[in-house]
Amino acid sequence: MLSSTSPRRNRRFVAASAGIASLALVLGACGSGDEPADEETAAEEGGSTDEEITLTVATFNNFGYTDELLAQYTEEHPNVTVEHVTAAQAEDARTNLSTKLAAGGEGLADIEAVEVDWLAEFMQYPELFAEMPAIDGRWVDWKVEQATTQDGKLIGYGTDIGPEAICYRSDLLEAAGLPSEREEVAEWIGGDGATWESYFDAGKEYVEATGNAWFDGAVATYQGMINQVEAAYEDPSTGEPKDLASNTEVQDLYNQVVTASVDDELSAGLEQWGDDWSAGFQNDAFATMLCPAWMTGPIEQNAGGVEGWDVADVFPGGGGNWGGSFLTVPASGENVEAAQELADWLTSPEIQTQAFVEAGTFPSQVDAQESEEVQSFTNDFMSGAPVGSIFSSRAQAIDGAVYKGPNYFAIHQEVQNGLNRVDLNGEDPEASWETTLSSVNELGL
Amino acid sequence: MALLSPTKPAHARGGTDRPPRRVGFSQRLGRLDVKVSPYLYISPFFLLFAVVGLFPLAYTAVVSVYEWNLLGGQGEFVGMQNYIDVLGQPTFWKSVVNTFSIFLFSSVPQVIMAITIAALLDQNLRAATFWRMGVLVPFIVAPVAISMIFGRLFADQYGFINELLGIIGVDPVAWHGDRLASHFAIATMVNYRWTGYNTLIFLAAMQAVPRDLYEAAVIDGAGRVRQFFSVTVPQIRATVIFVVITSTVGGMQIFDEVRMYDAGGLGGPDRDWMTTVVYLYDVAWGNQKNFGRAAAVAWLLFLIIVAVGMVNFLMTQRIATAGPKGAKVSRRHTKRLMAEARAAAARGETPTPSATPGGAPGIQPGSPPPPPSIPPTSSTGSPDTNHGEDAR
Numbered sequence: 001m002l003s004s005t006s007p008r009r010n011r012r013f014v015a016a017s018a019g020i021a022s023l024a025l026v027l028g029a030c031g032s033g034d035e036p037a038d039e040e041t042a043a044e045e046g047g048s049t050d051e052e053i054t055l056t057v058a059t060f061n062n063f064g065y066t067d068e069l070l071a072q073y074t075e076e077h078p079n080v081t082v083e084h085v086t087a088a089q090a091e092d093a094r095t096n097l098s099t100k101l102a103a104g105g106e107g108l109a110d111i112e113a114v115e116v117d118w119l120a121e122f123m124q125y126p127e128l129f130a131e132m133p134a135i136d137g138r139w140v141d142w143k144v145e146q147a148t149t150q151d152g153k154l155i156g157y158g159t160d161i162g163p164e165a166i167c168y169r170s171d172l173l174e175a176a177g178l179p180s181e182r183e184e185v186a187e188w189i190g191g192d193g194a195t196w197e198s199y200f201d202a203g204k205e206y207v208e209a210t211g212n213a214w215f216d217g218a219v220a221t222y223q224g225m226i227n228q229v230e231a232a233y234e235d236p237s238t239g240e241p242k243d244l245a246s247n248t249e250v251q252d253l254y255n256q257v258v259t260a261s262v263d264d265e266l267s268a269g270l271e272q273w274g275d276d277w278s279a280g281f282q283n284d285a286f287a288t289m290l291c292p293a294w295m296t297g298p299i300e301q302n303a304g305g306v307e308g309w310d311v312a313d314v315f316p317g318g319g320g321n322w323g324g325s326f327l328t329v330p331a332s333g334e335n336v337e338a339a340q341e342l343a344d345w346l347t348s349p350e351i352q353t354q355a356f357v358e359a360g361t362f363p364s365q366v367d368a369q370e371s372e373e374v375q376s377f378t379n380d381f382m383s384g385a386p387v388g389s390i391f392s393s394r395a396q397a398i399d400g401a402v403y404k405g406p407n408y409f410a411i412h413q414e415v416q417n418g419l420n421r422v423d424l425n426g427e428d429p430e431a432s433w434e435t436t437l438s439s440v441n442e443l444g445l
Numbered sequence: 446m447a448l449l450s451p452t453k454p455a456h457a458r459g460g461t462d463r464p465p466r467r468v469g470f471s472q473r474l475g476r477l478d479v480k481v482s483p484y485l486y487i488s489p490f491f492l493l494f495a496v497v498g499l500f501p502l503a504y505t506a507v508v509s510v511y512e513w514n515l516l517g518g519q520g521e522f523v524g525m526q527n528y529i530d531v532l533g534q535p536t537f538w539k540s541v542v543n544t545f546s547i548f549l550f551s552s553v554p555q556v557i558m559a560i561t562i563a564a565l566l567d568q569n570l571r572a573a574t575f576w577r578m579g580v581l582v583p584f585i586v587a588p589v590a591i592s593m594i595f596g597r598l599f600a601d602q603y604g605f606i607n608e609l610l611g612i613i614g615v616d617p618v619a620w621h622g623d624r625l626a627s628h629f630a631i632a633t634m635v636n637y638r639w640t641g642y643n644t645l646i647f648l649a650a651m652q653a654v655p656r657d658l659y660e661a662a663v664i665d666g667a668g669r670v671r672q673f674f675s676v677t678v679p680q681i682r683a684t685v686i687f688v689v690i691t692s693t694v695g696g697m698q699i700f701d702e703v704r705m706y707d708a709g710g711l712g713g714p715d716r717d718w719m720t721t722v723v724y725l726y727d728v729a730w731g732n733q734k735n736f737g738r739a740a741a742v743a744w745l746l747f748l749i750i751v752a753v754g755m756v757n758f759l760m761t762q763r764i765a766t767a768g769p770k771g772a773k774v775s776r777r778h779t780k781r782l783m784a785e786a787r788a789a790a791a792r793g794e795t796p797t798p799s800a801t802p803g804g805a806p807g808i809q810p811g812s813p814p815p816p817p818s819i820p821p822t823s824s825t826g827s828p829d830t831n832h833g834e835d836a837r
Contacts, residue, residue: 091710095730102515121734125516273708275596279603410732420714424601425622427715435715442534443733 053335054081055342058109060093062086062297063159063325064355065346073345080338089273090115101128105332110339111346114156114326116146120406122155122328123147129155130329130336135344142401143364147326156326157347160361162292163394164224164320166199167299170383171308172287176209178202182385186314196225196256199316203266206287213268213286218261218423219416220272224290225253226412227320227402233412234405241407241445244415245437254415258422258429269423278302290315292322293362293391300381311385319397324364362391369395407445414439502747509740515729520737527741531728537742539716540724541749543628547720548696550632551639556689559640563647564673577648580641591634592705599630599706621707627718634702639695643688650684651677661786686761690754697750698722721746 190198203214261267377388512520712719729739
């Protein structure tokens with residue numbers, strides 16, 4: 001019955017599949033390829049120094065480069081207009097930079113800011129960046145080393161560094177009957193000889209007294225620990241990643257922070273920069289957090305209206321540097337020399353001092369660190385703490401830069417995922433470590 | 446046609462023997478116009494499609510057989526190795542499962558809700574335009590904004606929804622910890638955004654359903670629900686297929702919502718809500734920076750979408766034709782009256798006859814020629830006439 005319909009049906013089936021395939025194509029095409037054309041990078045004109053040019057500076061978060069500050073440059077160089085493009089997060093800037101470098105440099109700013117954690121990725125391709133003229137003695141030595149390739153090419157000028165201290169809530173500590181004055185807290189956490197154990201021990205006292213969490217999250221704390229490891233995931237001599245499964249140094253830190261976070265209940269289980277984390281500031285979710293100089297900005301943003309934040313001049317395990325950035329000049333730019341001049345100016349001690357006052361980004365320039373303006377700077381939100389001198393003292397405790405190779409960021413992210421699985425989702429620590437190992441293998445580094 | 450065709454070649458042959466008629470230039474131009482211009486008119490789409498659709502697709506295929514780094518560029522030819530690598534990565538499979546799970550959580554309720562709301566809006570409402578525009582409001586909100594708002598709602602510790610659950614004494618749900626819960630939360634965002642859009646498409650289709658069909662149904666004593674299932678749904682079947690396929694394609698490509706759902710934007714520490722598109726993004730621009738593998742993922746995703754689209758197509762066709770089967774007919778004598786009334790009503794307009802293959806078997810012997818546009822409503826419901834339908 002109705003046998004005559006079957007070929008027709010077949011044909012329709014074919015037609016339908018063709019239709020679906022082309023529909024999928026069209027809609028698929030709609031979904032991709034709409035990269036926002038957000039940057040109006042000008043700078044068409046080239047060449048001589050008197051010509052009217054526009055230079056674009058691309059940064060992220062808050063570098064403290066205000067419009068007024070950039071206008072100063074135009075005053076000194078009337079032919080140069082400076083435009084400033086800001087990405088909300090360092091991660092966005094990283095994606096933007098790598099995508100556009102991949103596209104042959106089209107649409108890049110004249111000056112691109114690069115964070116130290118992913119600087120090494122780009123240093124694999126030094127030819128993509130213009131070599132910066134050396135400026136002796138401007139920066140602390142290790143800052144320059146970070147941006148210098150093995151054959152001695154400097155690809156970026158340092159802006160800020162992230163010397164770490166401990167930020168804490170004096171009101172919460174006081175309510176718990178624990179030391180709450182800046183010096184007392186520093187001493188209680190361990191003073192000059194503070195270790196991670198002493199920091200966690202102080203935390204146990206707090207947790208016992210209040211039942212609330214001591215620090216925000218395991219990953220944030222681990223970040224402070226890994227930044228003190230000389231060569232965390234990679235071999236400095238070859239740049240090759242170490243085998244994570246046999247990397248006991250990393251695994252020990254992992255176990256230590258997991259024990260403190262979960263077994264001792266020191267962690268509030270919050271993922272940094274997440275919605276819960278932001279809300280946690282308003283809900284007294286934790287009493288302390290690791291605090292690189294630039295972190296005072298986000299704390300103020302999230303904890304607006306909360307009184308009692310303060311900074312203690314102490315850090316477990318000696319000094320530590322978290323973050324800090326560089327200004328690079330992509331080699332494909334139209335006005336490489338003019339851009340280098342601007343980068344030189346932007347990273348000068350005077351300007352970086354102004355940026356520090358504006359945004360709390362601690363200068364990497366020796367002269368700026370020693371300047372009266374930085375030394376005497378206090379932060380009203382942080383209960384008037386002398387953050388200038390505190391972070392200077394913390395900066396002096398930094399021995400030097402730790403090695404972060406091209407694969408640092410990738411491996412680090414997997415370890416962070418492992419910690420989050422335990423800290424946020426309550427997964428078994430060992431199972432989570434196994435997952436991390438297999439994820440790192442998947443990367444095929 | 447069959448009778449005429451044998452004579453045609455003879456006629457044409459005769460034509461060649463005759464001296465060629467002089468054809469004026471304008472006439473030749475006119476013929477060219479008739480033959481070529483239709484293609485010119487439709488060519489912009491195809492040209493555009495070739496540039497932004499076909500070329501990227503082909504180029505992606507080329508990339509997928511090379512080692513290709515985001516910054517380093519083209520490397521060695523590796524053949525199928527990228528595909529093998531991708532298929533060997535557990536994260537890929539996890540992302541596929543996530544995609545399907547989120548897709549089911551979003552598309553299925555979405556289509557059902559949209560068609561229901563459209564049916565309501567199709568009634569005589571006061572301020573109909575207001576309501577109709579109202580359902581589209583979520584659609585004009587930027588997805589990222591939606592994601593940020595829902596991110597606050599679905600936060601684990603201080604989220605609004607968990608607070609509400611706490612008030613009625615339910616334990617907080619780990620929206621970012623539990624895999625299924627996270628899928629539900631993301632699907633909610635997708636539904637919020639797309640339901641209104643699909644509603645309007647359904648509504649437009651419903652408005653095109655001839656009103657006399659409803660009148661006939663009312664005369665036959667069909668209630669609102671019965672009218673909906675027996676008249677509305679079969680009549681808008683082509684639209685249902687369209688919506689289901691577009692929402693499938695969209696559902697397979699969920700990106701923004703996942704990207705904004707947490708701080709990392711890559712599907713959480715355990716990749717619990719990483720969709721395949723986000724996986725593709727991560728492979729290409731994330732830590733692997735591997736365009737070759739990402740291109741392989743893109744092609745695999747394309748094949749998956751086509752396969753799912755086919756399944757969808759077959760299913761929607763079955764649903765639409767089989768729908769009336771569930772509706773049992775109790776009053777046999779009204780049935781024939783209804784069929785005749787429909788036939789008379791539909792003789793006028795016959796939209797898309799090929800879309801309703803089930804129409805034919807319903808007509809009993811002796812009744813007037815099958816009106817192809819008639820949906821297989823209650824008249825096809827009697828078991829004796831349904832064998833042909835079932836056999837297929």
